[in-house]
Amino acid sequence: MKILHVTKTFSKLGAGTTSFLIDYCLNAEKFDIKSGIVAIEDSKEASDYPDPNSLNYRIAKSAPLVGDILGLPKSTSSEFSEYKDSDILHIHGVWAMIGIYGRLFAKKNQIPYLISPHGMLMTWSLKQSSFRKKIAYEVYEKRNINNAVCIHVTSSSEEDALRQTGYQGPSALIPIGMNISNRDSSTPDDEFFTKFPDLKGKKILLFLSKIQPRKGLDLLINIWAELYKEYDDWHLVIAGFGDEKYVQKLQNKIKSVDIDSYVTFTGPLHDSIKDSAYSAADLFILPSYNENFGIVVAEALVSGCPVITTHSTPWEDLNTHNCGWWVKTDHTEIKKSLKEALSLSDTERSKMGLNGQLLISKKHSWTNIMPMYRELYEWIKNGTNKPSFVTSK
Numbered sequence: 001m002k003i004l005h006v007t008k009t010f011s012k013l014g015a016g017t018t019s020f021l022i023d024y025c026l027n028a029e030k031f032d033i034k035s036g037i038v039a040i041e042d043s044k045e046a047s048d049y050p051d052p053n054s055l056n057y058r059i060a061k062s063a064p065l066v067g068d069i070l071g072l073p074k075s076t077s078s079e080f081s082e083y084k085d086s087d088i089l090h091i092h093g094v095w096a097m098i099g100i101y102g103r104l105f106a107k108k109n110q111i112p113y114l115i116s117p118h119g120m121l122m123t124w125s126l127k128q129s130s131f132r133k134k135i136a137y138e139v140y141e142k143r144n145i146n147n148a149v150c151i152h153v154t155s156s157s158e159e160d161a162l163r164q165t166g167y168q169g170p171s172a173l174i175p176i177g178m179n180i181s182n183r184d185s186s187t188p189d190d191e192f193f194t195k196f197p198d199l200k201g202k203k204i205l206l207f208l209s210k211i212q213p214r215k216g217l218d219l220l221i222n223i224w225a226e227l228y229k230e231y232d233d234w235h236l237v238i239a240g241f242g243d244e245k246y247v248q249k250l251q252n253k254i255k256s257v258d259i260d261s262y263v264t265f266t267g268p269l270h271d272s273i274k275d276s277a278y279s280a281a282d283l284f285i286l287p288s289y290n291e292n293f294g295i296v297v298a299e300a301l302v303s304g305c306p307v308i309t310t311h312s313t314p315w316e317d318l319n320t321h322n323c324g325w326w327v328k329t330d331h332t333e334i335k336k337s338l339k340e341a342l343s344l345s346d347t348e349r350s351k352m353g354l355n356g357q358l359l360i361s362k363k364h365s366w367t368n369i370m371p372m373y374r375e376l377y378e379w380i381k382n383g384t385n386k387p388s389f390v391t392s393k
Helices: 012-031 077-081 098-108 123-127 130-146 156-164 190-195 217-227 244-256 271-280 295-302 331-343 346-363 366-382
Strands: 002-007 034-040 057-060 088-092 113-116 150-153 171-173 203-208 234-239 263-267 283-286 307-310 324-327
Touching: 002 012, 002 098, 012 034, 012 295, 012 366, 034 098, 057 077, 088 098, 088 366, 098 113, 098 130, 123 130, 150 156, 150 366, 156 171, 190 271, 203 217, 203 271, 203 295, 203 331, 217 234, 217 244, 217 331, 234 271, 244 263, 271 295, 283 295, 283 331, 295 307, 295 346, 307 331, 324 331
Parallel strands: 002 034, 002 088, 034 057, 088 113, 113 150, 150 171, 203 234, 203 283, 234 263, 283 307, 307 324
Antiparallel strands: none
16 A cells, blocks of 8 residues: 655654654555655755655755745645555645645545644644634635545544534544654663763753743743752753744743753754653653644653653543653642652652553554554545544534
8 A cells, every 4th residue: 555645844843743754654664555755845954854765755845935934845746746656645734835735636646635733733733823824724724624535633632623623524543653662761871971971960851842832841941940959969951943032032031040050951852862862861741731642752651751741732641550740731730740750769760661661562552553544544545444443523
């Protein structure tokens, strides 16, 4: 079976979506699913893209001036042309105008398509640049969504948000998969501490994600300013990239509350050093205001690191499997859970970390997830029995 994936970005700037697609494509091969990818150029650095020898993808030039902002390619005729024999087209993300090209290509070649919004239709996300999104929805995105055979969501909260938009068609709830063998507690932390030697010997509280307002770093910084003296053997590490002005705003905030000696911004971490950072961490925190899944939570758990995150993520399993804290998106609740976590012994946190690894192995390994995609694609292509995880309003 041949699947063509269409996405705005396939570079490291794509963060979670790029990570998902790389893992997906590598695992899909094991289930006789061949993947091709068309994306828009958003970086001139070849090192920002995956190894072209391991993945089949084409990068279209972005349109002049506004191409990067709107997700508008200059042209996609040559990039799409070699995928005319695809069985299914899978669009990743919404709002980017490359989705229009994907829909028209699918229509022209009589290829059914589905969409994975990747959280972009969540209520919080819709409130950001809401005027522009309302226009885009009426002009083209509504048509993209309503003509899709199915919308793929990764959690029940994302499905609820999808229904709130008025969509009544089929939705398929398939969680994001994880490579269990590639990310585990045996990954050495040497690479991380070699790059950041001043952190060696400290207990690491790690935030690793794209740095943007919805991630709740404003909450975390305020809370850490209240706790750092009580837990002075701990150090907050903020890893990721984001808008320069917003990052500078956070750094100024940290200096203003006099905790810059207890906080380190590492910049973006990728590949082996990213895995090494998870291994070095004693506790992971993601105090988000909005997440459709939160792939970094799963990555931390695979690494044997307990996690604190909020009810704005779909990680209730942290509480039920005793591998972390799933709390209200609230200063008081996050602070309470953080104090509890920081006060635990290393042995207690390690036990929670093992519980987290068992959770991911049981519910989120690609071995369990990929057959669901295969079943979904078979239904879309051949009209086989509708999978149990596909529902309509």
